[in-house]
Amino acid sequence: MFVLFLKATVTRILNMLLILVIVASCNIVSGTTIKPIVMWHGMGDSCCNPISLGRIKLIIEDTFPGVYVKSIKIGANIIEDTENGFFLNANVQVEEVCSQLANDSKLADGYNAIGFSQGAQFLRAVAQRCPSPPMINLVSLGGQHQGVYGLPNCGYPAHKWCDYIRKILNVGAYWSWVQRELVQAEYWHDPLNEEEYRQRSIFLADINNERQLNETYRTNLLKLKNLILVRFNNDTIVEPRETEWFGFYRPGQAKEVYSLRESPLYIEDRIGLKQMDKEGRLKLIAIDGNHLQFSEEWFVSTILHGFLE
Numbered sequence: 001m002f003v004l005f006l007k008a009t010v011t012r013i014l015n016m017l018l019i020l021v022i023v024a025s026c027n028i029v030s031g032t033t034i035k036p037i038v039m040w041h042g043m044g045d046s047c048c049n050p051i052s053l054g055r056i057k058l059i060i061e062d063t064f065p066g067v068y069v070k071s072i073k074i075g076a077n078i079i080e081d082t083e084n085g086f087f088l089n090a091n092v093q094v095e096e097v098c099s100q101l102a103n104d105s106k107l108a109d110g111y112n113a114i115g116f117s118q119g120a121q122f123l124r125a126v127a128q129r130c131p132s133p134p135m136i137n138l139v140s141l142g143g144q145h146q147g148v149y150g151l152p153n154c155g156y157p158a159h160k161w162c163d164y165i166r167k168i169l170n171v172g173a174y175w176s177w178v179q180r181e182l183v184q185a186e187y188w189h190d191p192l193n194e195e196e197y198r199q200r201s202i203f204l205a206d207i208n209n210e211r212q213l214n215e216t217y218r219t220n221l222l223k224l225k226n227l228i229l230v231r232f233n234n235d236t237i238v239e240p241r242e243t244e245w246f247g248f249y250r251p252g253q254a255k256e257v258y259s260l261r262e263s264p265l266y267i268e269d270r271i272g273l274k275q276m277d278k279e280g281r282l283k284l285i286a287i288d289g290n291h292l293q294f295s296e297e298w299f300v301s302t303i304l305h306g307f308l309e
Ligand SMILES: *[C@@H]1O[C@H](CO)[C@@H](O)[C@H](O)[C@H]1NC(C)=O
Pocket: 096, 099, 100, 103
């Protein structure tokens, strides 16, 4: 009797130990099966610049050992990749990236995305147009989701073409050849001429469902677990900086701005922002600093551990 009891107890303890071992090894496994991360660089930058995305890639790999990080490159090399950030039609870029992602078997079970500056609105377009493979979370670092009206300082890192581009944008952002061939014109949003913007912006007005209402865009964006919008409080590159949270200039002038929740885009819920917000999946983060200026510590604790684990 006692022996039987002892045996049962020993068995129970062994079972418990076994469960503990399984739980412990699951933790180890989940530590290394972090979802892949796809990054898209900003204007004037490239996939692999050692002082920007090259470094970020190392930080992510240090934080999540074994994680697969893909930094998007469009073109045969870094020079082409940088040039394409200025001169390759954003719709073509998005299409190219959709096929790169669909073609990458490591992403088949889903991935998290981090967009830097214009790379953020481009990744949003990927989420809206190409639901497979699934994007899980989208982190937008200083993205221009309502566009820009002005290009006061030249990118990060700065690039020699910026001045030339600024001059063209100021005269003819909506000329059809400029729209076709100049990336920054494709998210140029002139508050003095909203109607022209809606009709002629071939990229931004489309993904913001301002030309027509494409329900697919809304349905697809709502598939995200979280949309994380980071705004840089002291941004001197993006005008207006509120665009990083979907705010923008009120129509007819370029001084006063409306906020995300005052925007027609949100109020009419044209792309699902209001619904996401109600469900607590729209995360608004503000940090002090100029465009894309953040510390490694902030990035690791707020973004990587905060959302991408
Ligand atoms: C897809 O993968 C194939 C085989 O690896 C490759 O030949 C092709 O260029 C890839 N396409 C894209 C768009 O990356």
